Amino acid sequence: MDELIVGGHVALEENPASVPEADVVIGLYSSNNADNMELAVAKAAGGAARYHPELRTVLVCSDAASTDGTREAFFAAPSETPRIYVSTDPRERNKRTCFFNLVEVASRLKARAVVTYDAGIATLKKTWLPRLLDPVLGNGACYTSPIYSRQHFDLPLTYLLSYPLFRALFGRRIRNPHLGDAAFSGQLNEVFLNTCRWPSVTDFCSTELAVRVIAVSHGPVFQSFMADPRVGPSRLPVDTGIGEEFCQTLKSFYELMILYPDQWLKPRNSRPTPVTGAGLKADILPPRELVGAPQAFQRLIASSAKASRGIWEEVFPAHLGLFSTLLNPPPYGQRVPPQVWADLIYRGAATYRRRWGESADADALIRALMPVFLLRLLDFKKTTAISSASQITSLIENEAEVFEKAKPGLLALWGS
Numbered sequence: 001m002d003e004l005i006v007g008g009h010v011a012l013e014e015n016p017a018s019v020p021e022a023d024v025v026i027g028l029y030s031s032n033n034a035d036n037m038e039l040a041v042a043k044a045a046g047g048a049a050r051y052h053p054e055l056r057t058v059l060v061c062s063d064a065a066s067t068d069g070t071r072e073a074f075f076a077a078p079s080e081t082p083r084i085y086v087s088t089d090p091r092e093r094n095k096r097t098c099f100f101n102l103v104e105v106a107s108r109l110k111a112r113a114v115v116t117y118d119a120g121i122a123t124l125k126k127t128w129l130p131r132l133l134d135p136v137l138g139n140g141a142c143y144t145s146p147i148y149s150r151q152h153f154d155l156p157l158t159y160l161l162s163y164p165l166f167r168a169l170f171g172r173r174i175r176n177p178h179l180g181d182a183a184f185s186g187q188l189n190e191v192f193l194n195t196c197r198w199p200s201v202t203d204f205c206s207t208e209l210a211v212r213v214i215a216v217s218h219g220p221v222f223q224s225f226m227a228d229p230r231v232g233p234s235r236l237p238v239d240t241g242i243g244e245e246f247c248q249t250l251k252s253f254y255e256l257m258i259l260y261p262d263q264w265l266k267p268r269n270s271r272p273t274p275v276t277g278a279g280l281k282a283d284i285l286p287p288r289e290l291v292g293a294p295q296a297f298q299r300l301i302a303s304s305a306k307a308s309r310g311i312w313e314e315v316f317p318a319h320l321g322l323f324s325t326l327l328n329p330p331p332y333g334q335r336v337p338p339q340v341w342a343d344l345i346y347r348g349a350a351t352y353r354r355r356w357g358e359s360a361d362a363d364a365l366i367r368a369l370m371p372v373f374l375l376r377l378l379d380f381k382k383t384t385a386i387s388s389a390s391q392i393t394s395l396i397e398n399e400a401e402v403f404e405k406a407k408p409g410l411l412a413l414w415g416s
Contacts, residue, residue, distance in 0.1 A: 010101050011065070011089040016075070017082040023055040024048065024133065025111040027102040030119035031064040031093065034073040040119040041077035047129030048081065052137075058109065059083045061119070062102040064093040070119075096202035099211070103193045106186070113137060115183045123231045131277055132183035135222035139276075142219030144183040145212060147175045147275065148230040151287035152392045153384040155179070156238065156377050157245055162209070164338075164400035165253055165345060168407050169264040172216045173272050173400075175223060178209035178249060180230060191218055199255035205245065206252035213256050217263050223273050227280035238377075239291040240300050246373045247366050250345075254352040254366070267411060270404055290381055294331040297378055301329040301371040308368035315351050315365065316344060326371045333378025338402035341376065344369055346406060350413035 026044045030037070041059060048057040059081050061074040065088050074085055086105055088097045106114045113136045117124060128146075135141040152159060158176055166177040184192075196214050199206060215221055257264060290297070305312075305326035312323045325334060348369055355362045384392055 010086050010104065011092075012085070012087040013105075014071075014075075014085045019058050019082045019084060019109065021056070022058040022109040023112050024052065024057045025102070025106040025109060025114045026057060026059050026129070027106070027114060027116045028059065028061045028074070028119040029064075029095065029098050029102075029116065030061055030066060030070050030074070031098075032066045032068040032070060033119040034066070034069040036120050036122065037061075037070060037073035038077040040117065040121070040124060041074065041079050041081075041083075043124040043126050044115075044117060044129070045079040045081035047126035050126055051130040052133070057081055060102055060105050061085045062098040062105075063087040064095075064098055065090040094202040095204040095207045096198065099207050100193070103189055106189050107193050110186070111189065112186045113183060114186070114189055115181070117181045118232070120232045121181075121230060123228055125226075125228055128181070128226060128228075131224040131226055132181065135224060135276055136183050136185050139222060140220055141222040142185045142188045143212070143215035143221045145174050145176060145221065145223050145273075146180040146182065146230075147223050147225045148180065149226070149228055149282040149284045150230075151284060151384070152389065152396070153238075153287040153381055154285075156380055157205075157242060157249060159396045160373060160376050160380060161246065161345075162249060162253075163396065164342075164403040166209075166212070167270045167400050168342075168403035169253070169257065170213060170216055171264075171268050171270045172221065173270050174212060174216075174221070177212050178205040178252075180208070182208075182211070184211075184215065185219070188215060188218055197259040199252045199259065201248050201252045201255070203248055205249055209249065209252050210256060213260060213263065217260075221273055223275045225275055225277035225280055225282075227277065228283050229285045231285070237289045237291045238381075240296050240374075242377065243300060243304070243370045243374055246370055247363075250348075250366050250369065251363070254349055254362075255356070257349055258353055258356055265411065265414070267407060270400075287384065290378075294333075294378060297374055298329050298331060301326055301374050304367060304371040304374075308364070308371070311365055311368040315347060315368070319344060322372065326375065329371075329375055329378075331378075332382050333375050333380070335379050336372060336376050338399040339406065341372065341399075342403045342406040343409070344372060345403075346410035346413060349410065350416070353414065
């Protein structure tokens with residue numbers, strides 16, 4: 001597999017006001033979001049008018065070839081803010097293409113900064129604009145990553161994989177390394193457009209993860225506490241589909257390790273990322289629930305493990321005791337020591353590097369780790385139900401520290 005260099009693929013563009021330049025581009029990623037578009041335009045444009053009326057702002061709907069009237073709803077929404085609509089080809093309905101279409105438009109407009117939202121967010125607020133934008137315009141940040149008000153179990157993939165792995169590899173403590181909206185500078189926009197390598201996965205989480213990996217090497221990165229939950233048109237429970245999300249996210253991490261070795265191969269301790277808005281009062285919703293637990297998860301864990309027996313015997317022979325547990329998982333999961341989890345992820349990374357380009361073998365390796373993640377997911381649900389928020393935070397931070405301390409072992413495996 002060759003490294004993937006991606007560019008924009010604008011199939012349709014409309015700029016009714018013939019906007020030549022802008023100070024700020026507010027991008028609305030959309031995919032059949034006609035029902036929520038009026039709210040998205042009102043909050044995005046309203047935030048600009050209230051908090052930064054001195055700036056020339058343009059709204060850009062970066063659409064994934066919607067078929068529900070999203071384009072019409074975007075232009076019909078009441079607002080004085082000029083608007084541009086761009087769409088992918090119907091054969092390229094993915095977040096990565098929408099991202100590059102937005103980046104391309106922002107470059108042509110010579111934007112000083114870009115703010116991005118998902119057009120389907122039901123909880124979008126006008127205040128989100130200054131919380132994301134001001135670190136870029138006022139603090140010299142090249143990128144702002146949001147922190148939403150969430151129960152810990154709302155983000156099991158983040159806390160069980162992405163946060164500790166991103167922290168250990170890339171040396172920055174970013175709470176949500178592959179989720180949420182963002183703001184970035186015009187200079188970083190040009191980096192995204194012209195000089196970056198991207199993994200093959202094109203979904204939302206993988207695109208956001210790659211963006212953050214690139215951002216931390218190009219300038220100051222901030223986090224902004226948003227004080228609000230981030231919820232789409234409906235609040236979805238956690239079901240067995242999170243196993244596929246895990247596979248896509250881990251594949252993205254492994255490919256980014258191959259594409260950007262200079263950013264993580266030097267051993268170093270992680271450092272905190274500045275947070276703005278820490279004094280805001282949080283509005284927290286009840287935690288999401290599991291669907292089909294524990295039976296559906298037990299079945300998926302057992303079947304996935306059975307299909308991966310050969311990989312476990314070859315790649316993870318020191319952990320065959322855990323493999324036996326996966327074949328007959330307990331109903332509410334099991335605590336997997338973080339040292340074991342880190343070793344599995346790191347051995348998988350080194351093996352993936354050797355098998356990169358052999359698509360079936362590489363993907364099978366990642367799927368072999370999915371049942372361990374699901375086993376930990378069930379245990380995480382149980383833990384969050386009986387522990388305080390501070391206890392859970394300590395648990396998450398302790399596991400992340402284990403990943404950092406185990407990194408020399410990863411470097412040895414990678415070098416061999």
